[in-house]
Amino acid sequence: MAKILSLDIGASSIKSGLVDITGIISEEKRTIIKEESYSGFIDAVKSIMVDLSEKPAGIVAALPGGYDIENDEIFAPNLNILNGKHIKKDLEDIFNIKVMAENDANLAAYGEYVFGDKKSVKNMVFCTLGSGFGGGLILNGKLLQSHISLFEIGHISIDLHGRQCGCGRCGCLDEYCSTGGLKEIYKNITGNDITPVQLGELASTGDTNALKAFDQYGRLLAGAFANIAALFCPEKIKFGGGLSELAVYYTSAMEEEFNKIIFPAYKGRVKIESSVLKNQAGMAGGAALFFGL
16 A cells, blocks of 8 residues: 655654555654754655655655745745745655645644544634644635645734734734743743643642643633634634643633634534644645545
């Protein structure tokens, strides 16, 4: 059975795996980008390819930013080593196999839909909660695509005079509903810096400030989801990414706030659920895109 190499590219590492047409992932691993440069990224991909037990039918790269499909150009304000690069041409020249690329949240949305929700819904939004806030839209059973990556919901502004985003705009959801946003909430409450994992550990002990931070985060997230619902009224809004692992601490506040502020005509029509595929959604989406599922 043919398999593709799926690359889920992060700030300092690449998560990779061979994925077949059924979405089964094998040889999954994480490779550190040792040198913070484009050549360092290419070297990391080469090391991944060398270690594979079989040659893949192609490569699909999940990119942390926008991608101009027509001109093969990446816009990655949060990952400068890829910004402006031509990843499709470069990888095809090196490995002599077909390469495709798409925004990571779009691929996560497609993977979650094809291998999870395809039989139950036709319209779905998937949001990634991690170092940024991304999203992908499934509309009438198809991933919304064009000549450039679409659905950059992380760059919808909720405060035109708010914190400046890496994209250059102010008040982007990327700055408020990401790991950095959660950390900032806790810092505003206590004056202390903390990682999301540490915050989760504190919350598990019943720490008042940690629980307050998660409550505020959940209500911010509800606002983002309510805005998305107002635009598309999807049957489901699903969320994944690193912060979804801490959902137990903010889901209650998120759902309570969402039900209060959703556009009244859409109340009861939009379900919010955490991802089934978790952090494998993007890699599975690479296979769904490559095989045209």
